[in-house]
Structures are given as C-alpha cells and as structure tokens.
Amino acid sequence: MTRPLSWRARTISASPTVSLDSRTKELVAAGHDIVSFSVGEPDFPSVPAANEAAKAAIDEGFTKYTAAAGDLRLRQAICEKLRRDQGLVYRPQDIVVSNGAKQSIFQALAAICEEGDEVILLAPYWVSYPEQVKLVGARPVVVPTEAEDRYHPRVERVAAAVTPRTKAIVLNSPNNPSGAVYTEPELRALMDLAKEHDLWVISDEIYERLVYDGARHVSPATFSEDAYRRTVVVNGMSKAYAMTGWRIGYTACADAALTAAMLTIQTQLTSGASSVSQMAALGALRGPDEPVAAMVRTFDERRRAMCAALNEIPGLFVPLPEGAFYVFVDVRAYLGRERAGAAATAGAECAAAPREGGAARRVFHTTDELAEAILVEAGVAVVPGEGFGVPGALRLSYATSMERIEEGMRRLKRFFAAWE
Numbered sequence: 001m002t003r004p005l006s007w008r009a010r011t012i013s014a015s016p017t018v019s020l021d022s023r024t025k026e027l028v029a030a031g032h033d034i035v036s037f038s039v040g041e042p043d044f045p046s047v048p049a050a051n052e053a054a055k056a057a058i059d060e061g062f063t064k065y066t067a068a069a070g071d072l073r074l075r076q077a078i079c080e081k082l083r084r085d086q087g088l089v090y091r092p093q094d095i096v097v098s099n100g101a102k103q104s105i106f107q108a109l110a111a112i113c114e115e116g117d118e119v120i121l122l123a124p125y126w127v128s129y130p131e132q133v134k135l136v137g138a139r140p141v142v143v144p145t146e147a148e149d150r151y152h153p154r155v156e157r158v159a160a161a162v163t164p165r166t167k168a169i170v171l172n173s174p175n176n177p178s179g180a181v182y183t184e185p186e187l188r189a190l191m192d193l194a195k196e197h198d199l200w201v202i203s204d205e206i207y208e209r210l211v212y213d214g215a216r217h218v219s220p221a222t223f224s225e226d227a228y229r230r231t232v233v234v235n236g237m238s239k240a241y242a243m244t245g246w247r248i249g250y251t252a253c254a255d256a257a258l259t260a261a262m263l264t265i266q267t268q269l270t271s272g273a274s275s276v277s278q279m280a281a282l283g284a285l286r287g288p289d290e291p292v293a294a295m296v297r298t299f300d301e302r303r304r305a306m307c308a309a310l311n312e313i314p315g316l317f318v319p320l321p322e323g324a325f326y327v328f329v330d331v332r333a334y335l336g337r338e339r340a341g342a343a344a345t346a347g348a349e350c351a352a353a354p355r356e357g358g359a360a361r362r363v364f365h366t367t368d369e370l371a372e373a374i375l376v377e378a379g380v381a382v383v384p385g386e387g388f389g390v391p392g393a394l395r396l397s398y399a400t401s402m403e404r405i406e407e408g409m410r411r412l413k414r415f416f417a418a419w420e
C-alpha cells in the first residue's frame with residue numbers, strides 16, 4: 001500500500017534548470033564533450049573580499065547562530081548598499097537576511113498570500129516563481145510579454161489580469177531569462193497599477209548590477225512613498241559577487257508587519273543564514289568594486305559574441321539583451337517545420353549520439369524536444385522556454401568562457417543548418 005503524499009508534493013514541479021543540469025552532468029560523466037549554456041551562475045570565483053572575510057570569521061570562531069534576521073553589521077552594510085546604489089533608505093530592522101533570494105521570495109509570498117489568492121507573473125518568468133506561488137496555496141496568473149517587444153511588459157495586459165483575488169505582482173528586472181531591463185516609465189506604470197488595486201509588489205533585483213549599453217536598473221520602490229511602502233525589494237550576493245554557493249539573499253521592506261511576518265517564518269524554517277556566509281557577504285559589500293565591474297565587462301564581450309553568432313543562423317533574430325547573463329532566443333521559425341535531414345548536425349567528437357550521414361528527418365513541436373535534440377545530437381546544453389512560460393524560445397547562458405561560446409556556436413550553426 002502506498003501512503004499518499006501532500007497536495008504540495010503532487011503539484012510542485014522540479015526545477016527544469018536543475019534537471020537539465022543533472023542530465024548534462026550524466027552525459028559528461030559518460031565521456032561526452034558537452035558545451036553547457038544552461039548554467040545560472042557566474043563562472044568566476046567569488047570576489048576575493050568574500051573569501052578572506054569568511055576565513056577570518058572561521059579563525060575568529062564566528063561560527064554560532066546569529067540574530068535570525070542577520071548579523072547587524074551585515075544588515076547595516078546592506079542598508080548602505082541600497083542607499084548608495086538604489087537611492088533607497090532602509091533601517092537594519094527593515095532587512096531580513098536569508099539563505100538566498102529564492103528563500104526570500106518564498107518568505108515574502110508565504111507572508112502575503114492566503115489560500116486562493118492570485119499573484120501576477122510576467123512571462124518569461126524565473127522558473128521558481130509559479131511553483132513557489134503554488135506552494136503557498138495561491139494561484140499564479142501569467143501575463144505574457146512578446147519577443148517583438150524584447151519581452152518588455154505591456155501594462156494594459158497586466159491591468160486586464162487583475163481580479164479581486166489579486167494580491168501581489170512579482171517583478172524581475174533585469175530579467176531571467178530574457179535579459180530585459182524594464183524602463184522607468186514601464187515600472188512607474190506598473191506601480192501606479194499596484195497602487196490603484198492596492199497590491200504588494202515583490203521586486204526581484206538579483207541581476208541589478210549586470211546591465212549593459214547604458215541600461216539603468218531602477219528599483220520601483222524609489223518612485224514614491226506609496227511605492228516604497230508596498231514593495232518588497234529582494235536581492236542577494238549570488239550573481240553580482242559570484243557567491244551562489246554561500247547562499248545569502250535578503251529582503252528590504254518598509255512595512256514593519258510584513259517584515260516581522262517574513263522573519264517569523266524564517267525563524268521557524270532555518271533560524272537564519274550561515275554565520276560564515278554572512279561575514280563573506282559583509283566582506284564583499286564592503287570590499288572593492290573592481291572585481292564586479294571586471295566581471296560585467298567580460299559578460300558584455302561574451303553577450304556581443306553570442307548574439308552576433310546566433311544572428312548568423314537563418315530564421316533567428318536575436319537583439320542584444322540589456323541585462324543579466326542570458327540570451328533568450330525565439331526559435332519558433334524551427335518548430336513545426338520538418339528538418340530536411342541533409343546536413344550533419346554535429347561531428348562525432350561532440351555529439352552524444354551522432355547520426356550516420358547527418359540528422360534524421362524530423363519535426364520538433366516544442367522547445368523541450370528541440371533542446372533535447374540539441375543536447376544529444378549537437379552536444380550543447382540549452383534550456384527550453386517551457387519552464388519560463390514561453391514555449392517558443394530557448395535560454396542560453398553566456399556564463400562560460402569565450403572559447404566554449406565559440407565552440408558551442410559552431411555546433412549550433414551545424415545543428416540548425418539541417419533545416420536549409
């Protein structure tokens with residue numbers, strides 16, 4: 001007899017990016033040379049100031065529980081950062097340090113949502129948002145954006161999605177996966193809408209430092225006193241400081257009741273973040289900015305190289321993304337259209353299952369199928385758009401070396417040439 005699991009266990013899907021990563025690792029372990037464009041973390045070492053501060057923390061025995069909301073010095077440094085970079089004034093008691101932005105978003109949703117509430121997400125969205133919304137008993141309401149708008153929001157569509165059950169909007173700019181950096185007028189219009197319907201806004205600003213070509217990240221909490229009070233700003237150390245493994249994120253929120261609720265949830269879940277990681281975060285925030293700036297410059301070069309190569313593939317039009325470290329490629333031109341099967345899709349050196357005489361005739365209907373074929377036949381790991389709410393696109397991360405980008409692009413060109 002099987003003992004049934006909860007509705008939570010039954011309704012939540014595994015993260016598609018994590019599953020793909022496991023599949024890629026299996027192929028690599030079996031001896032295949034896979035170029036991975038599926039990673040969601042910088043391929044740089046954590047900034048030196050973080051490593052040094054963590055070592056010092058261990059040597060000084062700073063290895064016990066901290067205040068559940070985070071060490072006061074770290075919360076002060078976060079306040080300084082928010083004031084310096086975003087022009088946002090918070091007090092340390094407005095900050096809750098967590099084990100990553102992912103946990104911070106969950107705690108915000110758990111503190112805000114009642115069973116049956118609706119939370120508006122803009123697609124493409126980060127894969128965890130809908131699952132977290134479902135985990136807290138609420139319903140994700142997805143508002144699409146368009147490739148031809150470079151995945152910027154159409155505010156009238158968001159307005160049309162609001163119902164009496166709508167409780168919150170999740171915003172993510174710079175966006176994973178599209179790289180869109182929402183403009184100030186777009187964000188202002190969304191905040192006006194939030195005010196009109198009295199909604200919470202969860203603003204995930206984790207890619208805030210990774211912007212290019214003069215694009216400017218603006219926190220919607222800066223627009224007015226009202227915007228400041230209804231916004232939960234979410235950020236963390238993972239992306240800007242290449243500190244994914246340290247697991248430090250945080251919320252900044254001017255609403256004392258909401259902050260207290262998020263903190264109470266955290267005290268019952270984790271008691272707070274690792275003391276050593278908190279000191280690493282403090283070191284990074286107070287350390288020199290140059291390693292971050294250098295990383296951004298390198299990402300910028302790779303972004304240009306990847307987009308230029310993708311634009312040489314017939315049928316793909318890939319505008320330069322404005323932020324983050326992903327290119328979100330509209331591949332609808334290759335779906336539902338038979339691959340002629342003439343060209344060899346990959347050399348035997350890179351394909352996990354190279355086919356004699358070239359690619360088989362085949363029609364791909366979804367990017368799940370297409371990404372699987374790209375992995376197995378071309379030896380390139382890309383993330384299908386289904387998990388981001390956009391079934392006609394693929395996400396490619398350029399958080400890998402220029403050499404691997406060039407090799408991966410050669411393989412992709414051969415793969416797509418089989419349609420010609």
Ligand SMILES: Cc1ncc(COP(=O)(O)O)c(C=O)c1O
Pocket residue numbers: 040099100101102103126172176204206235236237238244247248249
């Ligand atoms: C949009 C977005 N938000 C949050 C996170 C989670 O960050 P953390 O490592 O701080 O949990 C990620 C990580 O990929 C992300 O892409």
